[in-house]
Amino acid sequence: MGSISEQGSNGEIASENIPIVDLSPFTSSESADKSPAARLKAAQDLVRACREVGFVYIKNHGVSASELEQAFTVSKSFYDLPTEEKMRAPHPPGWAVHRGYSWPGLEKVSGALSADDNVEELAAKLREVQDYKESYEVGSENNPDQPNVWPPPEVMPEWRPFMTSFYWTCFEAAKHILRALALGIGLSDENHLLNYHSGDYNQLRLLHYPPIPATAVEGGKFARMPAHTDWSSMTMLFQDDCGGLQVESPSQPGEFIDVAPIPGTCLMNVGDLLMRWSNDYLRSTSHRVQLPPRQDRYTGDERLTRARYSIPYFVTTDPDRVVECLTGRFEGGEKAKYGPITQREYSAMRARMQY
Numbered sequence: 001m002g003s004i005s006e007q008g009s010n011g012e013i014a015s016e017n018i019p020i021v022d023l024s025p026f027t028s029s030e031s032a033d034k035s036p037a038a039r040l041k042a043a044q045d046l047v048r049a050c051r052e053v054g055f056v057y058i059k060n061h062g063v064s065a066s067e068l069e070q071a072f073t074v075s076k077s078f079y080d081l082p083t084e085e086k087m088r089a090p091h092p093p094g095w096a097v098h099r100g101y102s103w104p105g106l107e108k109v110s111g112a113l114s115a116d117d118n119v120e121e122l123a124a125k126l127r128e129v130q131d132y133k134e135s136y137e138v139g140s141e142n143n144p145d146q147p148n149v150w151p152p153p154e155v156m157p158e159w160r161p162f163m164t165s166f167y168w169t170c171f172e173a174a175k176h177i178l179r180a181l182a183l184g185i186g187l188s189d190e191n192h193l194l195n196y197h198s199g200d201y202n203q204l205r206l207l208h209y210p211p212i213p214a215t216a217v218e219g220g221k222f223a224r225m226p227a228h229t230d231w232s233s234m235t236m237l238f239q240d241d242c243g244g245l246q247v248e249s250p251s252q253p254g255e256f257i258d259v260a261p262i263p264g265t266c267l268m269n270v271g272d273l274l275m276r277w278s279n280d281y282l283r284s285t286s287h288r289v290q291l292p293p294r295q296d297r298y299t300g301d302e303r304l305t306r307a308r309y310s311i312p313y314f315v316t317t318d319p320d321r322v323v324e325c326l327t328g329r330f331e332g333g334e335k336a337k338y339g340p341i342t343q344r345e346y347s348a349m350r351a352r353m354q355y
Helices: 036-052 065-079 116-126 159-184 214-218 272-277 343-354
Strands: 005-007 013-015 020-022 055-059 100-102 134-138 203-209 225-228 234-239 245-248 256-258 265-270 287-289 297-299 302-304 308-315
Touching: 020 036, 036 055, 036 159, 036 265, 065 134, 065 159, 065 203, 065 234, 065 308, 134 159, 159 203, 159 234, 159 308, 214 302, 272 343
Parallel strands: 020 055
Antiparallel strands: 005 013, 055 265, 100 134, 134 203, 203 308, 225 287, 234 265, 234 308, 245 256, 245 287, 297 302
């Protein structure tokens, strides 16, 4: 495992080969250069990062610092509640509906795919090492397949109104990224990718990694979040200053590099569906959460990890839109590598393994 850094254009420290892209030509309402040339350069820089690494830091992403600060504050307030209060908005049984509160050990993140005949056997094997985290999933109120699960107002009155609003704030930012990606890969219609995304089928996730004895993770009893790729079109990730996120090295497959939080940026990564959609032109990269670097604290002689909070926003196509490989636009990409598929079909295949 390595951790190599490089200097960004404005002095930020980025992890090895993970570029920093300024999206202000798409997002800024101020004095940013919004000329066609500036937009094309930002779009091409974004696509280059998505091709070569699959991860990119984005500056001027379109979510205000004040709203992000409030999102982390509200999230932390929820996780500070007693367990019995959090459990008043529980994740429904099974894998079909992914909403509400997931307690430590409920979810098992995995990159595995399985046929129906051996899914239970493989899932049981994966769960021999539990993921020690808790999360809360929020979606659009217009999604008939995934009804939201909300805490009762007396538990946390601000949760539902704020998270509903923040969900759509994140989608407005995601629209800019989808437009930039379409422009950067040479699609004639800048809205081509966006047209598959109504916003009603995305997922906002509030994550908390509670303190845990470091030896429990180092000894393999628990995991923070194992290596995996995301299922969706793309993910926007906002993280606190704790650290612990690692991305598979683009130059050394199988090796993972630390991804340091950079204030004022979000991390964007390509999901499996977009990689498939682009005929493998864009890269969906494996990533994981390990022990945070140099953040241990002690209770007596026992090392405890520091709590970590993060907020990923998963952007995905509408479930019954058929996604077919974009071919004829990329070098070596004339022939489709994958057959047509809907997001509904793909996500069901993945969710069976996870819950």
